[in-house]
Amino acid sequence: MSRPTHETHGAYAPPVPVRELIAHSADGARLHVEVHGPEGAPVVVLAHGWTCSTAFWAAQIRDLAVDHRVVAYDQRGHGRSPAGDACSTETLADDLEAVLAATLGPGEKAVLAGHSMGGMTLMAASARPRFREHAAAALLCSTGSTRLVEESLVLPWRAGRLRTRVTAAVLSSRAPLGPVTPVTRRILKYATMGPGSSPVMVDACARIVHACPRTVRHAWSVVLSTLDLDAGVRELRVPTAVISGTADRMTPVVHARALVAALPNCVGSTELPGLGHMTPVEAPELVTARIRELVTTYVRGAGAAVKAAAEGAEIPETAEIKEGA
Template identity: 70%
Template sequence: MNPTPYAAATPRALTAVSTDGQSLHVEEYGPEDAPAVVLAHGWTCSTDFWAAQVRDLATDHRVVVYDQRGHGATPPAAGPSGYSTRALADDLEAVLTATLAPGEKAVLAGHSMGGMTLMAAAGRPALRAHAAAVLLCSTGPSRLVPEALVVPLRAGALRTRITGAILGARAPLGPVTPVSKAILKYATMGPGSAPERVAECARIVHACPRAVRVAWSQVLAGLDLEAGVRELDVPAVVVAGTADRLTPPVHARALADALPRCVGLDVLPGVGHMTPVEAPEAVTSRLRELTAAYLRGADGPRTDTTPTPETTEEEAV
């Protein structure tokens, strides 16, 4: 029987330690001397979220994934102060320092809160030292609640208030059921998402502890990383889906305009918020393009004078 698209090889597991002593579960895949890719997952997800990218890229890349605080195999923060955009940046720095040699470059990718992690760390020494290029998937720097389209109402105070209450709800998600999968699909995925991909996302999201989900929701509700976007001065590609209700394409277009060196904007027709799972080939292809353009390839290292990939946008009419 062939492995599922979400099965990955056995990882090399290690622990990174953040500035405040928080331990972080890290996994490495692929040849140790191959071009490096570091992947940061989003809110309520885990390293499993990147399984399709790991399976593909680990054949000829060194792929690093890690669990954000309280997600997957990383324990929760010690208290409320451990949940912040500063903590996101601290943790990414710890992972980069633990997995990359001094001066070693990597392509960094973040989905949703993972993309916000890259923005939060934009001015940090470790990111400046190690980031060759970045991929920002289904993310935004601010106004997440006012711009969200989960509630089918006209934009305004009422929609913002209801959306905030839903995203910050303290109710347990409970077991994965047909009803919960339908709700998750509506809120986070495109209408044409395959049932097995909906089920996989539901399994991952429902595994996130309630207290962790609520703590990070409070951070995201007040997010303002606009300054970090302007500091993210490396080649960047932005990917979004036209059916994304959580971070609709208005965020992607604003990011593309604000990033100092945006080299691509892909708006994928019919795709929702869970781009790496819903459109794994598109996300993986962009990662391969970035590593080929900005990391050492068969013909030697690429430099900042190398022509960048052409900016493209794919969108339903």
């Protein structure tokens, strides 16, 4: 599958990876994986959302890769990852495990960040052995665990069966999105971004979303429409932070609040006034800063403490070992 043209468009193009590889999932699906940044640096793994690609994380990759090893991959059917034979929450978990196996050494820890369907990926994989082996902490951006269609505010109607049915039909449409135009930019901005989003941000997101094949968009919409990952949230035991936008129509802030209440080890929730669903693009510095905080606290800090303990040295107060690290 050729690289979508949006990934080299304008200032939002992500940096060239240090290494590219293919991870093979449990059912044989091939996943395009990119590794950025220096070897030996603390690791961050990024999982993008529905209809997106690695390009969605361009701002985070550019910043973090200076002093982190950043792993980003295309979910199956997205970007340069072929569709494979199945779409389900199980395959989301399988795919993440395959990426972790292909990029991290035995016992190597990382901060895992997921946006939208990427956050659902972390929930789906939370009880998997490889997830627990490698996850030091997690960041959930603009995501939810269940009732996605019922709670969606894309249609400004009163909640009820009619809104749910029509929302499901809109989100699962097989219609091609066509080229990016001023009209489609306005539609995408309304549905997925806050009113203050800049034209550059809107254009970047539009190009990413429009590059997703309509068959893939439809297949994953069916999975999302019946999503129930509440059990996965309860199994997400590593320190987990939550970010949401108060103007998010796709996964309204009610989802973030439910996650905060259900997570066994929530280490903070940030609600961003006036921002929509695309928080890593709309608030890139804040999302990156939160990832850095998690790395500092649960990867660098824990690593220093473990090393000191192994050497019989006194553990410094700043190197506290956090539960789940």
